[in-house]
Amino acid sequence: MLTGAEVDQTAGLLTLRERGAFTLFGTEATLSALADNPIFSVLSADVVMRKAIRPGVCFALPGAIEAELFLVPGKAPLYLEGDNPDLAAETEANVGIELRAAGARLVFIPGAAKLTKSIAERLREADAVLFDGTLFDDDEMLAAGTGVKTGRRMGHMPVGGPDGALTALAGLARRRILIHINNTNPILIEGSPQRRAVEAAGFEVAEDGMRIEL
Amino acid sequence: MLTGAEVDQTAGLLTLRERGAFTLFGTEATLSALADNPIFSVLSADVVMRKAIRPGVCFALPGAIEAELFLVPGKAPLYLEGDNPDLAAETEANVGIELRAAGARLVFIPGAAKLTKSIAERLREADAVLFDGTLFDDDEMLAAGTGVKTGRRMGHMPVGGPDGALTALAGLARRRILIHINNTNPILIEGSPQRRAVEAAGFEVAEDGMRIEL
Numbered sequence: 116m117l118t119g120a121e122v123d124q125t126a127g128l129l130t131l132r133e134r135g136a137f138t139l140f141g142t143e144a145t146l147s148a149l150a151d152n153p154i155f156s157v158l159s160a161d162v163v164m165r166k167a168i169r170p171g172v173c174f175a176l177p178g179a180i181e182a183e184l185f186l187v188p189g190k191a192p193l194y195l196e197g198d199n200p201d202l203a204a205e206t207e208a209n210v211g212i213e214l215r216a217a218g219a220r221l222v223f224i225p226g227a228a229k230l231t232k233s234i235a236e237r238l239r240e241a242d243a244v245l246f247d248g249t250l251f252d253d254d255e256m257l258a259a260g261t262g263v264k265t266g267r268r269m270g271h272m273p274v275g276g277p278d279g280a281l282t283a284l285a286g287l288a289r290r291r292i293l294i295h296i297n298n299t300n301p302i303l304i305e306g307s308p309q310r311r312a313v314e315a316a317g318f319e320v321a322e323d324g325m326r327i328e329l
Numbered sequence: 330m331l332t333g334a335e336v337d338q339t340a341g342l343l344t345l346r347e348r349g350a351f352t353l354f355g356t357e358a359t360l361s362a363l364a365d366n367p368i369f370s371v372l373s374a375d376v377v378m379r380k381a382i383r384p385g386v387c388f389a390l391p392g393a394i395e396a397e398l399f400l401v402p403g404k405a406p407l408y409l410e411g412d413n414p415d416l417a418a419e420t421e422a423n424v425g426i427e428l429r430a431a432g433a434r435l436v437f438i439p440g441a442a443k444l445t446k447s448i449a450e451r452l453r454e455a456d457a458v459l460f461d462g463t464l465f466d467d468d469e470m471l472a473a474g475t476g477v478k479t480g481r482r483m484g485h486m487p488v489g490g491p492d493g494a495l496t497a498l499a500g501l502a503r504r505r506i507l508i509h510i511n512n513t514n515p516i517l518i519e520g521s522p523q524r525r526a527v528e529a530a531g532f533e534v535a536e537d538g539m540r541i542e543l
Contacts, residue, residue, distance in 0.1 A: 122368060122371050126340065126344070129336055129340040129343075130340070134476060135474065152366065152367070153366070153408045154336060154368060154408050155407060156408045157407055157408050174521075193369055193371055194368050194369075195367060195368045261347075262348055
Protein backbone atom coordinates (compact mmCIF):
# COMPACT_ATOMS: atom_id res chain seq x y z
CA MET A 116 0.00 0.00 0.00
CA LEU A 117 1.51 3.28 -1.12
CA THR A 118 0.27 6.65 0.12
CA GLY A 119 2.41 8.47 -2.42
CA ALA A 120 5.30 8.02 -4.85
CA GLU A 121 7.97 9.92 -2.91
CA VAL A 122 11.33 8.16 -2.80
CA ASP A 123 10.99 7.14 0.85
CA GLN A 124 7.70 5.47 -0.03
CA THR A 125 8.81 3.71 -3.21
CA ALA A 126 12.55 2.98 -3.12
CA GLY A 127 11.90 -0.13 -1.02
CA LEU A 128 9.95 -1.59 -3.94
CA LEU A 129 13.27 -2.08 -5.71
CA THR A 130 14.26 -4.64 -3.08
CA LEU A 131 11.00 -6.56 -3.70
CA ARG A 132 11.94 -7.47 -7.27
CA GLU A 133 12.66 -11.17 -6.72
CA ARG A 134 9.49 -12.33 -8.49
CA GLY A 135 7.54 -12.72 -5.26
CA ALA A 136 3.82 -12.24 -5.96
CA PHE A 137 2.03 -9.37 -4.28
CA THR A 138 -0.47 -6.62 -4.98
CA LEU A 139 0.48 -2.97 -4.96
CA PHE A 140 -2.32 -0.64 -3.89
CA GLY A 141 -2.27 3.13 -4.45
CA THR A 142 -4.13 5.94 -6.10
CA GLU A 143 -4.12 6.26 -9.86
CA ALA A 144 -1.68 9.19 -9.50
CA THR A 145 0.76 7.16 -7.45
CA LEU A 146 0.59 4.07 -9.66
CA SER A 147 1.02 6.30 -12.73
CA ALA A 148 4.17 7.83 -11.28
CA LEU A 149 5.56 4.31 -10.93
CA ALA A 150 4.39 3.24 -14.38
CA ASP A 151 6.04 6.31 -15.92
CA ASN A 152 9.41 5.38 -14.44
CA PRO A 153 11.12 2.45 -16.16
CA ILE A 154 13.05 1.43 -13.05
CA PHE A 155 9.87 0.13 -11.41
CA SER A 156 9.28 -2.23 -14.32
CA VAL A 157 11.61 -4.59 -12.43
CA LEU A 158 8.46 -5.44 -10.48
CA SER A 159 7.25 -7.70 -13.25
CA ALA A 160 3.57 -7.15 -14.10
CA ASP A 161 2.95 -10.90 -14.30
CA VAL A 162 3.65 -11.36 -10.57
CA VAL A 163 3.06 -7.90 -9.05
CA MET A 164 -0.50 -6.72 -9.56
CA ARG A 165 -1.22 -3.00 -9.45
CA LYS A 166 -4.60 -2.04 -8.05
CA ALA A 167 -5.75 1.57 -8.27
CA ILE A 168 -7.84 2.75 -5.32
CA ARG A 169 -10.16 5.73 -5.41
CA PRO A 170 -10.02 7.90 -2.26
CA GLY A 171 -13.24 7.73 -0.30
CA VAL A 172 -14.14 4.27 -1.59
CA CYS A 173 -13.78 1.48 0.95
CA PHE A 174 -11.89 -1.63 -0.08
CA ALA A 175 -10.85 -4.89 1.57
CA LEU A 176 -7.36 -5.93 2.64
CA PRO A 177 -6.36 -9.43 3.74
CA GLY A 178 -7.17 -10.22 7.38
CA ALA A 179 -10.71 -8.84 7.32
CA ILE A 180 -9.43 -5.29 7.28
CA GLU A 181 -11.54 -2.59 5.70
CA ALA A 182 -9.49 0.26 4.29
CA GLU A 183 -10.11 3.70 2.86
CA LEU A 184 -7.79 6.28 1.32
CA PHE A 185 -8.41 10.00 1.78
CA LEU A 186 -6.75 13.13 0.41
CA VAL A 187 -4.20 14.92 2.60
CA PRO A 188 -2.73 18.34 1.77
CA GLY A 189 0.76 17.81 0.47
CA LYS A 190 2.84 17.98 -2.63
CA ALA A 191 4.02 15.84 -5.53
CA PRO A 192 7.17 13.75 -5.02
CA LEU A 193 10.37 15.82 -4.99
CA TYR A 194 11.64 14.27 -8.22
CA LEU A 195 8.39 15.12 -10.03
CA GLU A 196 7.51 18.44 -8.46
CA GLY A 197 8.67 20.83 -11.20
CA ASP A 198 9.59 24.46 -10.65
CA ASN A 199 6.63 25.81 -8.70
CA PRO A 200 5.03 22.99 -6.79
CA ASP A 201 1.80 23.47 -4.92
CA LEU A 202 2.92 22.67 -1.37
CA ALA A 203 -0.45 21.94 0.15
CA ALA A 204 -2.58 20.61 -2.68
CA GLU A 205 -5.30 18.09 -1.95
CA THR A 206 -4.69 15.65 -4.77
CA GLU A 207 -4.31 11.94 -5.20
CA ALA A 208 -0.53 12.40 -5.09
CA ASN A 209 -0.62 12.38 -1.29
CA VAL A 210 -3.13 10.42 0.73
CA GLY A 211 -3.67 8.93 4.14
CA ILE A 212 -5.26 5.60 4.92
CA GLU A 213 -7.78 4.51 7.50
CA LEU A 214 -7.85 0.84 8.55
CA ARG A 215 -10.82 -0.71 10.35
CA ALA A 216 -11.00 -4.18 11.85
CA ALA A 217 -12.96 -5.73 14.72
CA GLY A 218 -14.34 -2.34 15.69
CA ALA A 219 -10.94 -0.67 15.94
CA ARG A 220 -9.81 2.21 13.73
CA LEU A 221 -6.27 3.26 12.89
CA VAL A 222 -5.32 6.20 10.66
CA PHE A 223 -1.94 6.52 8.92
CA ILE A 224 -0.82 9.95 7.69
CA PRO A 225 2.92 9.99 7.01
CA GLY A 226 2.93 13.40 5.30
CA ALA A 227 0.62 16.35 5.89
CA ALA A 228 1.11 20.00 4.95
CA LYS A 229 -1.83 20.88 7.18
CA LEU A 230 -4.69 19.30 9.07
CA THR A 231 -7.99 19.94 7.34
CA LYS A 232 -11.32 19.92 9.15
CA SER A 233 -12.26 16.79 7.29
CA ILE A 234 -9.17 14.94 8.52
CA ALA A 235 -9.64 16.24 12.07
CA GLU A 236 -13.17 14.88 11.96
CA ARG A 237 -11.87 11.50 10.83
CA LEU A 238 -9.36 11.43 13.67
CA ARG A 239 -11.80 12.37 16.38
CA GLU A 240 -13.05 8.83 16.98
CA ALA A 241 -9.94 6.95 15.84
CA ASP A 242 -8.23 4.55 18.24
CA ALA A 243 -4.85 5.57 16.93
CA VAL A 244 -3.30 7.96 14.45
CA LEU A 245 0.21 7.63 13.06
CA PHE A 246 1.07 11.16 12.03
CA ASP A 247 3.74 13.11 10.13
CA GLY A 248 6.48 14.03 12.61
CA THR A 249 9.12 15.08 10.07
CA LEU A 250 10.43 18.23 11.77
CA PHE A 251 9.79 19.79 15.15
CA ASP A 252 10.52 23.32 13.94
CA ASP A 253 9.76 24.37 10.41
CA ASP A 254 13.31 25.77 9.91
CA GLU A 255 15.11 23.02 11.78
CA MET A 256 17.14 21.75 8.84
CA LEU A 257 18.35 25.24 7.96
CA ALA A 258 19.31 25.86 11.60
CA ALA A 259 21.22 22.56 11.73
CA GLY A 260 22.93 23.30 8.42
CA THR A 261 21.74 19.98 7.02
CA GLY A 262 19.38 21.33 4.42
CA VAL A 263 18.15 24.41 2.62
CA LYS A 264 14.45 23.76 2.89
CA THR A 265 11.80 24.35 5.48
CA GLY A 266 9.43 21.60 6.45
CA ARG A 267 6.58 23.40 4.74
CA ARG A 268 8.60 23.59 1.53
CA MET A 269 8.74 19.80 1.71
CA GLY A 270 5.00 19.51 2.30
CA HIS A 271 5.24 18.81 6.03
CA MET A 272 3.69 20.79 8.86
CA PRO A 273 5.94 21.00 11.94
CA VAL A 274 5.33 19.13 15.17
CA GLY A 275 5.75 22.19 17.43
CA GLY A 276 4.57 25.78 17.31
CA PRO A 277 1.10 27.31 17.05
CA ASP A 278 0.33 25.61 13.71
CA GLY A 279 2.04 22.36 14.58
CA ALA A 280 0.78 18.85 15.01
CA LEU A 281 0.76 18.93 18.82
CA THR A 282 -1.76 21.77 18.71
CA ALA A 283 -3.72 20.63 15.67
CA LEU A 284 -4.21 17.09 16.92
CA ALA A 285 -4.88 17.94 20.56
CA GLY A 286 -7.78 15.83 21.82
CA LEU A 287 -8.03 13.84 18.59
CA ALA A 288 -7.65 10.03 18.54
CA ARG A 289 -7.03 7.87 21.57
CA ARG A 290 -3.36 7.32 20.71
CA ARG A 291 -1.29 9.83 18.76
CA ILE A 292 1.97 8.45 17.45
CA LEU A 293 4.53 10.49 15.52
CA ILE A 294 6.18 8.74 12.57
CA HIS A 295 8.32 9.74 9.55
CA ILE A 296 10.71 11.58 11.85
CA ASN A 297 13.69 13.32 10.23
CA ASN A 298 17.13 12.74 11.74
CA THR A 299 17.37 16.43 12.71
CA ASN A 300 14.22 16.24 14.83
CA PRO A 301 15.12 16.57 18.54
CA ILE A 302 12.11 14.50 19.60
CA LEU A 303 14.34 11.53 18.77
CA ILE A 304 16.51 12.46 21.78
CA GLU A 305 15.06 11.11 25.00
CA GLY A 306 14.80 13.85 27.60
CA SER A 307 15.14 16.74 25.14
CA PRO A 308 12.77 19.68 25.74
CA GLN A 309 10.99 18.87 22.48
CA ARG A 310 10.60 15.21 23.43
CA ARG A 311 9.21 16.24 26.78
CA ALA A 312 6.78 18.61 25.05
CA VAL A 313 5.60 15.78 22.82
CA GLU A 314 5.10 13.45 25.77
CA ALA A 315 3.39 16.13 27.87
CA ALA A 316 0.94 16.66 25.00
CA GLY A 317 0.09 12.95 25.10
CA PHE A 318 1.91 11.96 21.92
CA GLU A 319 4.17 8.97 21.41
CA VAL A 320 7.33 8.79 19.31
CA ALA A 321 7.37 5.74 17.05
CA GLU A 322 10.34 3.38 17.08
CA ASP A 323 11.58 0.52 14.95
CA GLY A 324 9.73 -2.72 15.67
CA MET A 325 6.88 -0.96 17.46
CA ARG A 326 3.71 -3.01 17.88
CA ILE A 327 0.38 -1.29 18.25
CA GLU A 328 -2.52 -3.19 19.83
CA LEU A 329 -5.95 -1.60 19.74
CA MET B 330 31.87 4.29 -8.58
CA LEU B 331 29.28 2.62 -10.75
CA THR B 332 30.12 -0.16 -13.20
CA GLY B 333 26.62 -0.04 -14.68
CA ALA B 334 23.12 1.29 -14.10
CA GLU B 335 21.41 -2.00 -13.22
CA VAL B 336 19.08 -1.75 -10.21
CA ASP B 337 21.42 -3.62 -7.89
CA GLN B 338 24.13 -1.11 -8.73
CA THR B 339 22.05 2.06 -8.46
CA ALA B 340 19.15 1.56 -6.03
CA GLY B 341 21.48 2.23 -3.10
CA LEU B 342 22.01 5.75 -4.42
CA LEU B 343 18.49 6.54 -3.27
CA THR B 344 19.59 6.06 0.32
CA LEU B 345 22.46 8.54 -0.19
CA ARG B 346 20.12 11.47 -0.81
CA GLU B 347 20.68 13.30 2.48
CA ARG B 348 22.71 16.09 0.89
CA GLY B 349 26.04 14.50 1.77
CA ALA B 350 28.67 15.61 -0.74
CA PHE B 351 30.30 12.97 -2.90
CA THR B 352 31.38 12.31 -6.45
CA LEU B 353 29.71 9.70 -8.61
CA PHE B 354 32.01 8.09 -11.18
CA GLY B 355 30.78 6.05 -14.12
CA THR B 356 30.84 5.85 -17.88
CA GLU B 357 28.88 8.35 -19.93
CA ALA B 358 26.32 5.60 -20.65
CA THR B 359 25.80 4.84 -16.97
CA LEU B 360 25.58 8.48 -15.91
CA SER B 361 23.16 9.14 -18.79
CA ALA B 362 20.89 6.33 -17.62
CA LEU B 363 20.76 8.04 -14.21
CA ALA B 364 20.26 11.49 -15.70
CA ASP B 365 17.39 10.21 -17.83
CA ASN B 366 15.54 8.91 -14.78
CA PRO B 367 13.97 11.63 -12.65
CA ILE B 368 14.16 9.60 -9.44
CA PHE B 369 17.94 10.03 -9.30
CA SER B 370 17.55 13.82 -9.31
CA VAL B 371 17.13 13.42 -5.55
CA LEU B 372 20.93 13.31 -5.55
CA SER B 373 21.09 17.06 -5.84
CA ALA B 374 23.59 18.22 -8.47
CA ASP B 375 24.91 20.95 -6.18
CA VAL B 376 26.29 18.39 -3.71
CA VAL B 377 26.70 15.21 -5.74
CA MET B 378 29.14 15.68 -8.61
CA ARG B 379 28.88 13.37 -11.61
CA LYS B 380 32.17 12.56 -13.29
CA ALA B 381 32.16 10.65 -16.57
CA ILE B 382 35.09 8.29 -17.04
CA ARG B 383 36.26 6.99 -20.38
CA PRO B 384 37.19 3.28 -20.37
CA GLY B 385 40.91 2.78 -20.88
CA VAL B 386 41.83 6.17 -19.46
CA CYS B 387 43.46 6.08 -16.05
CA PHE B 388 42.11 8.38 -13.35
CA ALA B 389 42.83 9.05 -9.70
CA LEU B 390 40.72 8.09 -6.70
CA PRO B 391 41.27 9.33 -3.14
CA GLY B 392 43.94 7.43 -1.22
CA ALA B 393 46.53 7.48 -4.01
CA ILE B 394 44.60 4.85 -5.95
CA GLU B 395 44.93 4.75 -9.69
CA ALA B 396 41.83 3.43 -11.43
CA GLU B 397 40.83 2.36 -14.90
CA LEU B 398 37.52 1.22 -16.36
CA PHE B 399 37.37 -1.36 -19.11
CA LEU B 400 34.56 -2.84 -21.23
CA VAL B 401 33.11 -6.19 -20.19
CA PRO B 402 30.65 -8.19 -22.32
CA GLY B 403 27.21 -7.77 -20.83
CA LYS B 404 23.87 -6.17 -21.42
CA ALA B 405 21.95 -3.00 -20.69
CA PRO B 406 20.09 -2.78 -17.37
CA LEU B 407 16.95 -4.93 -17.25
CA TYR B 408 14.66 -1.92 -17.06
CA LEU B 409 16.26 -0.37 -20.16
CA GLU B 410 16.99 -3.45 -22.24
CA GLY B 411 14.08 -3.31 -24.71
CA ASP B 412 12.71 -6.31 -26.59
CA ASN B 413 15.83 -7.85 -28.12
CA PRO B 414 18.77 -6.98 -25.94
CA ASP B 415 22.29 -7.85 -26.99
CA LEU B 416 23.32 -10.13 -24.14
CA ALA B 417 27.08 -9.95 -24.57
CA ALA B 418 27.75 -6.51 -26.03
CA GLU B 419 30.98 -4.74 -25.23
CA THR B 420 29.65 -1.26 -24.52
CA GLU B 421 30.00 1.37 -21.86
CA ALA B 422 26.79 0.05 -20.25
CA ASN B 423 28.79 -2.66 -18.45
CA VAL B 424 32.36 -2.20 -17.31
CA GLY B 425 34.86 -3.55 -14.85
CA ILE B 426 37.36 -1.55 -12.87
CA GLU B 427 41.00 -2.06 -12.10
CA LEU B 428 42.47 -0.42 -8.98
CA ARG B 429 46.20 0.02 -8.49
CA ALA B 430 47.93 1.24 -5.33
CA ALA B 431 51.38 0.69 -3.81
CA GLY B 432 52.20 -1.87 -6.46
CA ALA B 433 49.09 -3.97 -5.85
CA ARG B 434 46.37 -4.54 -8.44
CA LEU B 435 42.74 -5.50 -7.85
CA VAL B 436 40.15 -6.04 -10.57
CA PHE B 437 36.39 -5.83 -9.96
CA ILE B 438 34.02 -7.46 -12.48
CA PRO B 439 30.56 -7.93 -10.96
CA GLY B 440 28.88 -8.90 -14.24
CA ALA B 441 30.39 -10.67 -17.23
CA ALA B 442 28.66 -12.51 -20.07
CA LYS B 443 32.00 -13.95 -21.09
CA LEU B 444 35.70 -13.58 -20.49
CA THR B 445 37.43 -11.94 -23.41
CA LYS B 446 41.10 -12.39 -24.19
CA SER B 447 41.70 -8.78 -23.29
CA ILE B 448 40.20 -9.23 -19.82
CA ALA B 449 42.05 -12.51 -19.28
CA GLU B 450 45.27 -10.67 -20.12
CA ARG B 451 44.42 -7.99 -17.58
CA LEU B 452 43.76 -10.60 -14.89
CA ARG B 453 46.95 -12.57 -15.50
CA GLU B 454 49.12 -10.37 -13.28
CA ALA B 455 46.40 -9.11 -10.92
CA ASP B 456 46.75 -9.69 -7.19
CA ALA B 457 43.03 -10.26 -6.86
CA VAL B 458 39.95 -10.40 -9.01
CA LEU B 459 36.40 -10.06 -7.69
CA PHE B 460 34.33 -11.82 -10.32
CA ASP B 461 30.71 -12.39 -11.31
CA GLY B 462 29.45 -15.45 -9.41
CA THR B 463 25.72 -14.97 -10.08
CA LEU B 464 24.73 -18.56 -10.89
CA PHE B 465 26.62 -21.85 -10.70
CA ASP B 466 24.55 -23.46 -13.47
CA ASP B 467 23.14 -21.42 -16.30
CA ASP B 468 19.61 -22.84 -15.80
CA GLU B 469 19.72 -22.86 -12.01
CA MET B 470 16.84 -20.41 -11.52
CA LEU B 471 14.56 -22.36 -13.85
CA ALA B 472 15.45 -25.61 -12.07
CA ALA B 473 14.72 -24.03 -8.68
CA GLY B 474 11.45 -22.56 -9.96
CA THR B 475 12.52 -19.10 -8.81
CA GLY B 476 12.85 -17.52 -12.21
CA VAL B 477 12.23 -17.92 -15.90
CA LYS B 478 15.62 -16.77 -17.14
CA THR B 479 18.98 -18.37 -17.65
CA GLY B 480 22.09 -16.68 -16.37
CA ARG B 481 23.18 -15.91 -19.92
CA ARG B 482 19.82 -14.24 -20.59
CA MET B 483 20.72 -11.94 -17.69
CA GLY B 484 24.19 -11.25 -19.06
CA HIS B 485 26.04 -13.51 -16.64
CA MET B 486 28.29 -16.47 -17.49
CA PRO B 487 27.89 -19.37 -15.04
CA VAL B 488 30.48 -20.33 -12.43
CA GLY B 489 30.52 -24.02 -13.35
CA GLY B 490 30.58 -25.98 -16.59
CA PRO B 491 32.97 -25.94 -19.55
CA ASP B 492 32.33 -22.23 -20.31
CA GLY B 493 32.13 -21.19 -16.69
CA ALA B 494 34.24 -18.89 -14.58
CA LEU B 495 36.15 -21.69 -12.81
CA THR B 496 37.52 -22.83 -16.17
CA ALA B 497 37.89 -19.41 -17.78
CA LEU B 498 39.77 -17.88 -14.86
CA ALA B 499 41.96 -20.89 -14.05
CA GLY B 500 45.48 -19.69 -13.36
CA LEU B 501 44.55 -16.02 -13.63
CA ALA B 502 45.11 -13.60 -10.71
CA ARG B 503 46.64 -14.53 -7.38
CA ARG B 504 43.28 -14.48 -5.56
CA ARG B 505 40.00 -15.21 -7.31
CA ILE B 506 36.96 -14.19 -5.30
CA LEU B 507 33.37 -14.76 -6.43
CA ILE B 508 30.93 -11.91 -5.78
CA HIS B 509 27.40 -10.91 -6.89
CA ILE B 510 26.12 -14.36 -5.92
CA ASN B 511 22.43 -15.07 -6.47
CA ASN B 512 20.46 -16.62 -3.61
CA THR B 513 19.87 -19.76 -5.68
CA ASN B 514 23.60 -20.41 -6.08
CA PRO B 515 24.62 -23.51 -4.09
CA ILE B 516 28.16 -22.18 -3.59
CA LEU B 517 26.61 -20.20 -0.74
CA ILE B 518 26.08 -23.49 1.12
CA GLU B 519 29.23 -24.58 2.91
CA GLY B 520 30.09 -28.17 2.07
CA SER B 521 27.89 -28.36 -1.03
CA PRO B 522 29.45 -30.11 -4.03
CA GLN B 523 29.50 -26.81 -5.92
CA ARG B 524 31.17 -25.00 -3.01
CA ARG B 525 33.77 -27.74 -2.82
CA ALA B 526 34.34 -27.45 -6.58
CA VAL B 527 34.89 -23.71 -6.20
CA GLU B 528 37.34 -24.19 -3.34
CA ALA B 529 39.16 -27.01 -5.12
CA ALA B 530 39.64 -24.70 -8.10
CA GLY B 531 41.27 -22.15 -5.80
CA PHE B 532 38.42 -19.65 -5.72
CA GLU B 533 36.99 -17.90 -2.67
CA VAL B 534 33.35 -17.07 -2.00
CA ALA B 535 32.90 -13.48 -0.86
CA GLU B 536 31.00 -12.70 2.31
CA ASP B 537 29.59 -9.59 3.98
CA GLY B 538 32.25 -7.58 5.74
CA MET B 539 35.10 -9.30 3.93
CA ARG B 540 38.43 -7.47 4.02
CA ILE B 541 40.98 -8.04 1.31
CA GLU B 542 44.63 -7.20 2.01
CA LEU B 543 47.06 -7.32 -0.87
